[in-house]
Amino acid sequence: MPTIIVQSRELGDELGLPELPASSDDTHAWLLFRDAAGLALRRDDGVRINAEFVQGRSAARAREASLASQPLARALGIARLQATGRQVTLVDATAGLGVDAWQAAALGADVTLLEQNPIVHALLADALARARACRDSRVQVLAQRMHLIRTDARAWLRHGSGGASVPRPQLVYLDPMYPAQRRRARSRKGIESLHALVPPGDDEGLLDAALLAASVRVVVKRPVGAPPLANTFGVNPDPVRAPNTRWDRYLAPK
Ligand SMILES: C[S@@+](CC[C@H](N)C(=O)[O-])C[C@H]1O[C@@H](n2cnc3c(N)ncnc32)[C@H](O)[C@@H]1O
Numbered sequence: 001m002p003t004i005i006v007q008s009r010e011l012g013d014e015l016g017l018p019e020l021p022a023s024s025d026d027t028h029a030w031l032l033f034r035d036a037a038g039l040a041l042r043r044d045d046g047v048r049i050n051a052e053f054v055q056g057r058s059a060a061r062a063r064e065a066s067l068a069s070q071p072l073a074r075a076l077g078i079a080r081l082q083a084t085g086r087q088v089t090l091v092d093a094t095a096g097l098g099v100d101a102w103q104a105a106a107l108g109a110d111v112t113l114l115e116q117n118p119i120v121h122a123l124l125a126d127a128l129a130r131a132r133a134c135r136d137s138r139v140q141v142l143a144q145r146m147h148l149i150r151t152d153a154r155a156w157l158r159h160g161s162g163g164a165s166v167p168r169p170q171l172v173y174l175d176p177m178y179p180a181q182r183r184r185a186r187s188r189k190g191i192e193s194l195h196a197l198v199p200p201g202d203d204e205g206l207l208d209a210a211l212l213a214a215s216v217r218v219v220v221k222r223p224v225g226a227p228p229l230a231n232t233f234g235v236n237p238d239p240v241r242a243p244n245t246r247w248d249r250y251l252a253p254k
Contacts, residue, residue, distance in 0.1 A: 002026075002044065002196055004119060007033035015039075015122045032119060039126035041119065049193055051097040051127035053143060054134045058099055062106035062142060072100060075219045075240040075247035078107040081170055090171040093153035093210060096194070098124050098146070100175060100221070105142040112169065113146060114153040117198050121150040157209035172210040174229070175221040176203040207231040207250070214252040222246045 006012040006020040011034060020032065028044040040050035053059055061067065068079060081088045088109045092101040095113035097120065105111045115121045131143035149156065157172065177200035207229040210218040220229050220237070228237050228248050237248030 001199070003029040004041070004197070005029050005031055007031065015118075017118055017122065032122070034126075038130050039123055041123065043193065047193065049123070051123045053098070053102055053127050053131040054136070054139055058102045059139065061103060062138070067103065067106055070103075071240050071242040071245070071247060072103055072221075073107055075249055076104060076107065076109070076171055076173070077217065077249075078104065078109050078171075081216065082108055088171070089167070089169040090173060091153075091157070091169040091210075091213065092173045092175075093157060093206070094173075094175045094177075095124060095148065096120060096175065098127060100173065101146060102142065104173065105145045109145070109171070111146045113148045114151055114156055115148065116150070116152045117194075118150065119197060120194060121148070124148055154205050154209045157213040168213055168215040170214065170216040172214040172218045173221075174203075174206055174210055174218065176200070176206060176229070178223050178226055203229060208233065211235065211250060211253055216252055218250040218252065220248040220250070222248060 003024050003026045004020055005024045006017065006022055009022050012018050012020045012022065030044060031042045033040060033042060038050060040048050042048055067073060076090070078088050090104050090109040091112045091114065092104065093114045095101055095115040098113060101111045101113050113124065115124060125148055128143050128146055128148055131139050134140055177195060177198055179200045207218065207220065208231050211231060211233050222228065222245070224244055224246055233253045235250050235253060237250055240247045240249065
């Protein structure tokens with residue numbers, strides 16, 4: 001894991017990350033900084049990592065007419081749930097940089113994003129704040145459908161989602177880190193370059209917690225060839241496949 005330094009102590013305090021040092025002798029340290037374009041991490045090779053909804057790929061994707069026919073949309077099945085006339089609710093329990101959550105919001109879901117890593121959470125919170133303040137009303141509406149919480153999803157899904165008086169989410173979405181993606185960490189700018197910050201693994205218990213919380217379905221994103229996540233309910237996935245990715249769909253146990 002690289003050393004992370006923060007641009008200034010004030011920024012660290014403001015982000016609730018007072019433990020980050022403002023300087024280091026480590027020439028491979030990564031810098032968490034804010035500039036006119038928002039909060040970002042600069043890797044030691046100069047690559048900028050941020051979450052972004054106003055510009056770039058996520059913003060463009062939300063406008064694509066083909067969004068509803070893409071594999072993630074088919075796996076989530078939001079359109080079918082909308083036919084009941086109720087607001088579709090989804091918990092993205094491994095939010096990362098929010099790319100998939102943004103797509104779910106663009107498909108019409110009300111999305112609660114759970115992220116345990118403080119730096120990833122800070123990048124995502126910044127992107128959401130910029131999207132809410134954006135002049136484009138479509139972007140604003142999507143950002144207002146997204147609610148970010150810094151937490152370990154396993155605890156939140158089992159206990160912390162507000163108790164019995166709060167309705168269970170219809171959908172829970174999981175995209176845990178997968179070790180094989182680590183090999184590409186240097187060449188990627190997005191969430192995959194965060195593998196150095198967010199160690200893969202400890203997804204133990206995540207699918208069970210999701211199955212307990214969801215009222216309709218759990219969808220798990222996996223690289224092609226990866227084994228399904230383990231669960232103790234004995235439910236088997238029904239996959240939606242794309243060339244490099246598989247979305248394992250599980251019906252929530254009654
Ligand atoms: C592969 S990334 C998700 C990428 C995301 N789907 C996107 O579109 O940007 C996995 C993220 O899940 C987070 N994560 C993993 N386990 C978690 C847990 N138990 N609770 C909350 N967040 C978790 C990691 O910190 C990481 O940011």
